Amino acid sequence: MSAKKVMVVGLGQFGGAAFQELSALGFDVLGIDLSPDRVQELSSAEVSVVQGDATSQAFWDDLRIEDFDAAVVAFSRDMGANVLASLMLKKIGLPHLVVKSNGPLHSEILYSIGADVVVAPDWEYGARLAHIMGSKVGDYMPVAKEFGLAKTVIGQTARQRLCAEIEKAADVTVLLILREGKVIVAPYGNEAVKPGDTVVIAGTDQKLRAFA
Numbered sequence: 001m002s003a004k005k006v007m008v009v010g011l012g013q014f015g016g017a018a019f020q021e022l023s024a025l026g027f028d029v030l031g032i033d034l035s036p037d038r039v040q041e042l043s044s045a046e047v048s049v050v051q052g053d054a055t056s057q058a059f060w061d062d063l064r065i066e067d068f069d070a071a072v073v074a075f076s077r078d079m080g081a082n083v084l085a086s087l088m089l090k091k092i093g094l095p096h097l098v099v100k101s102n103g104p105l106h107s108e109i110l111y112s113i114g115a116d117v118v119v120a121p122d123w124e125y126g127a128r129l130a131h132i133m134g135s136k137v138g139d140y141m142p143v144a145k146e147f148g149l150a151k152t153v154i155g156q157t158a159r160q161r162l163c164a165e166i167e168k169a170a171d172v173t174v175l176l177i178l179r180e181g182k183v184i185v186a187p188y189g190n191e192a193v194k195p196g197d198t199v200v201i202a203g204t205d206q207k208l209r210a211f212a
Contacts, residue, residue: 004028004069009054009085011038014100014121015074023047030068054085060092070096079106083113090114137208138198149175150208154197164189170211172203 004027008019011033019031019042031049033039039051052059054073065071071094076082079102086099090113101107101120110118127142139151163174167189177184177191178198184191193199201211 005030005067007032007065007068007071009033009071009073009089010075010100011035011042011049012075015072016042018072018074019047055081055088057088060088065089065092065094068094070094070098073097073099076100076102076106082106083109086110086115087113140208143202146205147203148205148208149200149202150211151198151200152211154193154195154199156195158195160192160194162189163187163191163193166193170201170203171207172201172211174199174201176200 006022006027007030008015008022009032011019011031015031015033016038019029022029023046029047031039031042031047032052032054033042033049034051034053036051039049043049050063052063054060054075071089073082073086073089076099082099082101083106086097089097096117097115098117098119099110099115101110101118101123103120103123107118107120124142127140137150137152140148141150142148163177167173174187174193175185176199177187177193178200179194179196201208203211
């Protein structure tokens with residue numbers, strides 16, 4: 001079976017990392033960037049990189065984009081160019097489109113024009129940092145409005161409690177326990193959470209902050 005063909009449009013820090021990782025994972029990847037210097041920097045015998053303007057219909061007409069399974073539009077500083085390039089790729093008929101966004105409104109626009117997956121790393125990491133600051137949450141991932149996942153370490157002075165007891169008292173769901181290198185996924189209610197354990201829990205933002 002041949003490797004999936006993926007193009008990465010925009011080879012800055014985010015796009016360059018995606019391009020290199022996809023290549024390392026065995027995908028047949030084409031990198032595209034407006035900067036000739038960046039194209040030269042990433043060019044090698046092992047990968048394909050071309051210089052071009054992703055907002056130009058003539059540029060896309062010259063590429064056999066119908067051969068590709070997916071694309072990542074990885075630049076977002078110029079929102080207009082980001083949306084235009086994404087719209088062009090969808091109109092051409094690309095099967096799967098992943099687009100980098102600057103935030104919620106930008107994401108909404110991208111979904112409205114047909115993007116399959118939208119990621120907003122700057123906004124998402126900013127939100128995670130806000131939830132981590134001033135609490136014992138070690139990491140946070142938003143899932144929906146005012147709802148997310150949090151990772152936290154149970155203090156050594158805390159008493160041992162059952163998952164069912166924690167879930168009832170804190171109104172959260174214990175999804176995972178990490179203990180001395182062992183991972184307990186979807187623990188039963190009678191599973192004990194011990195001092196020193198790392199737990200991943202789900203709940204409203206308010207409940208997660210209160211738990212941590």
